[in-house]
Amino acid sequence: MKRVYMDHSATTPVRAEVLEAMMPFLTLTFGNPSSLHWFGREARKALEEARDKVARAIGAAPQEIIFTSGGTESNNLAIRGVARARREKGNHIITSAIEHHAVLDTCLALREEGFEVTVLPVDEHGKISLDQLKAAITDKTILITVMMANNEVGTIQPIAEIGRLAHERGVTFHTDAVQAIGNLPVKVDDLNCDLLSMSAHKFYGPKGVGALYIRKGTSIKVFNFGGSQERKLRPGTENVPGIAGMGRAIELAVDGMEEKVKHVTGLRDRLIEGLLKIGDVRLNGHPTDRLPNNVNVSIRYVEGESLILSLDLKGIAVSSGSACTSGSLDPSHVLMALGLDHQTAHGSLRLSLGYRNTREDVDYVLEVMPEIVARLRAMSPVYACKTKEVE
């Protein structure tokens, strides 16, 4: 069967070059980087080479990169680490309503420890307001955490301006840039951020490995103990094969990014145009400030889950809202924050493109989608009432 994968915001395949970079550390040079012998020294060398590559890709210094197990751990380390380190100065944290759960739930959990959390609303396109942010900052504010690009609707936030506002008031600024690497230019000095989260499996690296950028001089307090790895911020034997893979993957992600972005942007716009032609379909997220690979639509009178299963039967892999929340019946917190009603949110579909997708893939989706939507709508009692009204 023809298979079309359009779920790259959930995860991406490991590139052949990345696997090749990982192999030696699963086989011949399998040493522990803390060991003094040759096996250990080879592993240590790989670790530091990967650190250099990650640092170079985002315009940081190697000492500012800490390897973790992925985006979730990086977000936890950044938020909890800064909150604890700056507790003396204040207890106020600002975030946004459309953050990934790894950010939102971490902030909300800190409420139970006496922190106050302001969750900024977003407009209908998913953008926070800089005026509202400015007004929310108090003398007790210690941390702002706002994502660079949203994983569900693709909206890009004005990160550099947020960072500037934070620094004017002596507030530490963290951004979850997991969806941005390989899709947008990410340079920490241009973004005015103090901490930045990354995850390898979102840019053709392996799963279970990520990194946190921590600007030199940023206070962070550890909460895991056991060893002196990663400057004691992330104790435990390092995932050397994964880290070596991440180093190679970020190099490839940043290399020739413009061309890949141009390719997926073309596919994205063709897909959006075709989907809107189906009728009773709306685009979610920002019309222009959106990830080059993100399409998120609400298709009236159908259920996202039914649509996904029907598309799966045709070999097409997409998702409804966020893969993390599928399996629950609650509509996505992101779509609700954009002001969608329950029914519209439930009929939403996310198609996230990769550089390997082709025009043929897009045309195949556009060919099967109208038939599936028509069939599902024919079974929908709500749709039957609607067509009666029109008659």
Ligand SMILES: *Cc1c(COP(=O)(O)O)cnc(C)c1O
């Ligand atoms: C995928 C994702 C995460 C979580 O990353 P993992 O490496 O899967 O833990 C965090 N934030 C965003 C925006 C994501 O898309």
